[in-house]
Amino acid sequence: METITAGQYYLVYNALSFTIATMAAATLFFWIGRSQVAPAYKTALTITGLVTFIAGYHYFRMFESWSDAYTVTNGVVEVTGARFVAEYRYVDWLLTVPLLLIELILVMRLTRSETVSKSITLGGAAALMIVLGYPGEVSGGIDGTRFLWGALSMIPFLYIVYTLFVGLSKAIESQPASVRGLVSLARYVTVFSWFFYPIVYFAPFVLPVDGGGATTIIEVGYTIADIVAKAGFGVLIFLIAVRKSEEETVAA
């Protein structure tokens, strides 16, 4: 395991702990807020909270694994021989990324058949994207293997981006005027936050950093992306659900 500085060690350590707190708080916010929305949007908020719950579990595991992998004595970092289990991120994404797309589809309240078909195609593409990225990430090197799998993973990634912008544009136009801006924003946040992941994945190829620096960039970068894509995105889903619930109650 490469050596890192005490500064790098504590930056990742604190970022992981920050994210445990953020994900736990976000989960409680979504589930407590669930009682404020109409029945049609309750499942969307249940799933929004599940995403942050699952992420919170994995950040807890990563925090423990990170603490086990190093000892810091008088400011000197030493490796213990235990490996930091970076795969927790992929295990997390395999569950949460399809669910993130499903919460967006649910809050749009499409027809039943559209909901099922979009959930299957977008959720399936998301799972494939994660599975293809995994071998590159665990290969350990900043080399051709990492590059190849990363490139393959971009195919379903670009399909999802295309579907969100072209395939769902008609569905977005059919949303009530008051939430059209929010739904469109949720779509931009998805794409913007998701582009963070391939940028982080490929960053070590272009940045002049050593092993410890690369690890720090990858861990902190993915952490920021996860907070925006899960907790931040979830707040938008919550706002859409609340606003649509209010309008439908007035209309009924």
Add this chain to the structure above:
Amino acid sequence: METITAGQYYLVYNALSFTIATMAAATLFFWIGRSQVAPAYKTALTITGLVTFIAGYHYFRMFESWSDAYTVTNGVVEVTGARFVAEYRYVDWLLTVPLLLIELILVMRLTRSETVSKSITLGGAAALMIVLGYPGEVSGGIDGTRFLWGALSMIPFLYIVYTLFVGLSKAIESQPASVRGLVSLARYVTVFSWFFYPIVYFAPFVLPVDGGGATTIIEVGYTIADIVAKAGFGVLIFLIAVRKSEEETVAA
């Protein structure tokens, strides 16, 4: 205890952790979603969540036991002398497999006497199936003992499959048209995912793998089967309960 590679160790490790997260998330999903269904289906969702809750507990135990059985230092796996307690799976199935059949029976909303009689015969056959498989699994060898008990266990297994397809076919025809497809799908998912278990059980007899490879195939195979049979199947039960609740509210 046989030696395994670091790749095999972490594959099982990550699969077990993934399943803890999946089962915990599924449990919360079913119990939170319970407020969205009519009173007649609440018990079905309570039990659906119990199945994933019990499985989550056992996956947590298995994860701890797996971590205790090996140490990985600088990529080298060594056995600690502590045994991986594989029986957790059977203890789990003894509780969850009868409950899985009962949740299917409950969501079909048969007459009270049919509900009781089907729960006893199917639940009892499921318990017998698990009890008969156990001596073969713990015998430790890929030999005649494993084969004999596995074969005996197939008798109640085939009785359950027969009952689901022949004994329950009339009850499925009496379901509302809108859920008939889903109920039939739930039956297929049950049989499809359950066939995974005997396939995994007998796989070491036919695959050219050593001890570590056999352990990995068994653990990962059972894990995938558990996710489909418990969390995936539970989502179908949830969808059936929600749809039937909506129709009955409209009809009333």
